[in-house]
Amino acid sequence: MGKRPLVICTDPGIDDFIALSMVLSKPEFDVLGMVALSGNVGLDVTINNALLACEYNARADIPVLAGSAKPLARPARSASNIHGKSGLGASLELYAEGKPSNKNGADFIIEMARKYTGKLEILSLGPLTDVALALEKAPEIAKAIACITVMGGGIHAGNATRYAEFNIVADPEAANVVFGSGVKTVMIGLDATNLCLQPRSDIELLRAPTELGKIVPAMLSSYADVYKQVHNIDGMMIHDAICAVYLWRPELFTCMKCRMTVCLEDGEHLGQTMPEDGDTCLAATSCDAQAVREEILSVMKRVVAAH
Ligand code: BDR
């Protein structure tokens, strides 16, 4: 079997950086490009951090495309309170050597969907803005995309607000376009990711005499500090990394078939994901948390040993 063609949309973000490093270490994927967009932090910063993820993982050959600087219909939200101004934690300020491609993120998604008809997979680790723009500009690509795996949403809980998860509420209109497009989606939301508390003690296991062996513990320590301050727990949920695990270990997740809808009304339910009858979306309701945590740790141990 050939490699799986994959485009990643991302807003790095500490957990994005871990997810990107994990996927880049997996030989079964042909990572065609990364679309960096505004989300956790602003667009310039997420572009820099996506470039850094490629460079630190010795994959500077992968194009990084500029995605959207703002959501489809609303002002940008940020999560710099969690990820720091640099997006990679309070103690890191790193600058990539490379530059983004001069293509635009949505056009790149359209081009790749046409080139890899029936095979292209998308991993979305941030707001769904650029995927929605691509589907609005070229609706026929909904049939050409094999699957979009989304970190986002939650059936029973939110995190950015009481009912809504950050990636979805950051651009609810975009999420609605994607879930309503007929494309096959997998939603790995908080019902699964909140189960996977990565203990703070795992950070020390990722220290190594390599570049990533220094910066990965530094960024995870900042992330854990925030979890300690905000939730008073000694560990963290590395949401995007948990979602990435689904790509190669789907059997670790329990999912329900549905048609996912998103609340677009202003108010406390804005951005809430609500499953209805249908079969276009597989939404995670639970997962084998212990196995997911071990998978993240074992893949990341190999990553930090290598780079
Ligand atoms: C999601 O929101 C962002 O802050 C994280 O990077 C992750 O993609 C978790 O709700």
Ligand code: CA
């Ligand atoms: Ca993210």
